[in-house]
Amino acid sequence: MRDVAKAAGVSVATVSHVVNDKPGARIGDDARRRVQEAVVELGYRPNALAKTLSQGGSRFIGLVADAIATTPFAGQIIHGAQDEAWKHGYVLLVANTEGNAAVENDAIAMMLEHQVHGILYSTWYHREIVVPDVLQQVDTVLVDCFAADGEFPAVVPDEEQGGRTATEELLAAGHRRIAFINTTTPSPARTGRLAGYRAALEASGIEMDESLVFSAEPQQEGGYRTTPRILESGATAVFCHNDRVAMGLYDGLREAGVRVPEDIAVMGFDNQEVIAAHVRPPLSTVALPHYELGAAGVRVLLGLESDESHRLRIACPAVRRASV
């Protein structure tokens, strides 16, 4: 900063006022121009750490994620959070825990040492969690998860709306006998998507047939193994708990010589990269809004958005391809 002042022929204080764009500082246009030129010429960069210390609170937001390495979902949360954080002049400190509690503690301690403005604590699939005690010390927003007592604000996908939307897509294509392969894993996705499936059928005046609701592990293997029961059920359409289940169901249907969508329509859920657009035929599905979850998490942390219930629900939009 001294070099800039010297080159511009002004005081260090003047450089500071210009660089930090302080309101109320009276600086002539000529001096301002000379400082700006010297800044460019000398490649001067204000030291962000010194700035943070002099201004108190930092411009960091911490993001704790549990599965960056094993799913693209955490990556989309990071992408959304980063875009939103940068928009407001914040930098993300990202820590990947892969679900390891010791790593998580280290990550949060590191973030507290860097005096983060707050922490986004995110999980790669929507679930209820017990919030680590240490997060009591800092503003925290839960992303894609929530605490039972609603103590921390949370941002989650709207599972019920997503289930309703998926079912409505099949109803709109003329189907009346719609099977649902739900997950065996107790989760908000299981209860929410089932509630949405029920609500959509009811709204169309179709009586719920419990024999059309199946349970399977939420992976390709689960979808594949459920195929014989789907074929016996007489369903003309299947709503799958997720795209991986749909991918396994595709394999089973292909082996049985049943065509999608000519003989049976299939809806997925997640809009999972690598799979959804690339199975044969490309899968119609409902997108989990991971990017939006990350972005909304930052807005809630910065006090720019909130929800009375402390649980902000983000919509899951339909993505139409060729399986319905």
Add this chain to the structure above:
Amino acid sequence: MRDVAKAAGVSVATVSHVVNDKPGARIGDDARRRVQEAVVELGYRPNALAKTLSQGGSRFIGLVADAIATTPFAGQIIHGAQDEAWKHGYVLLVANTEGNAAVENDAIAMMLEHQVHGILYSTWYHREIVVPDVLQQVDTVLVDCFAADGEFPAVVPDEEQGGRTATEELLAAGHRRIAFINTTTPSPARTGRLAGYRAALEASGIEMDESLVFSAEPQQEGGYRTTPRILESGATAVFCHNDRVAMGLYDGLREAGVRVPEDIAVMGFDNQEVIAAHVRPPLSTVALPHYELGAAGVRVLLGLESDESHRLRIACPAVRRASV
């Protein structure tokens, strides 16, 4: 720190010595214990920012990644880099650019402002890049990419060894007529894996048959469309450029009533999450070592590892499942 000193009945300097574990400081066991107790009781955390400023250079390492949101590969690089950085007392500042040059410039400027110790510049697939000028200002290691002039140290997967390993897996299972579906995209993966395929055949005394080398877009669609030519070629085994190609080939073979591995063996490449372990049958493949690329990148940046050629090649190990 003042509060800790007061509670422990010692000077602030003593607290600093104990907390920072300074060698050579003579502090009695009793005083040390009292400080440690006060630290725990008061929940004192040394301010990492103040420490960085007082010590000069920061404990940050920047990681610029181009596709966190769209592939799990970037996530594995982050995972490896983070583990290795933490081991040596560094914190990762991660920025996701999704290939956007303006975002990339902002990200690197942010890292320079935070006086990072150095930057890992990573791409989600191995390729030659033009290094952004701004990286001349800071120690930089290229991860999963390299510059033509070898100006920056780089860490990349050993494509040739990977191609050789994949082909050797098929040779070891008794195959002699092995097709290779290569990618249409010019890249080190295309030339390297082909060279490895050639080398493995040669080492087994099998004459290279150019009509067994096919080109396809490196996705499911490419593998599917190549199926008829594979069947005409009389190959008993296929080495696919990547797992997505293998997934498409599976679809094509299934439609043709050809069984894997009974009628034809299939090797993939990448060991891609979500796909490789979950297609039917589970895919034998060669793993891209993304975790190791990230970890080795940090070691090169910290001067703990190096390579004479300035390009450190990381091995791609075989992952055996059920398709060979």
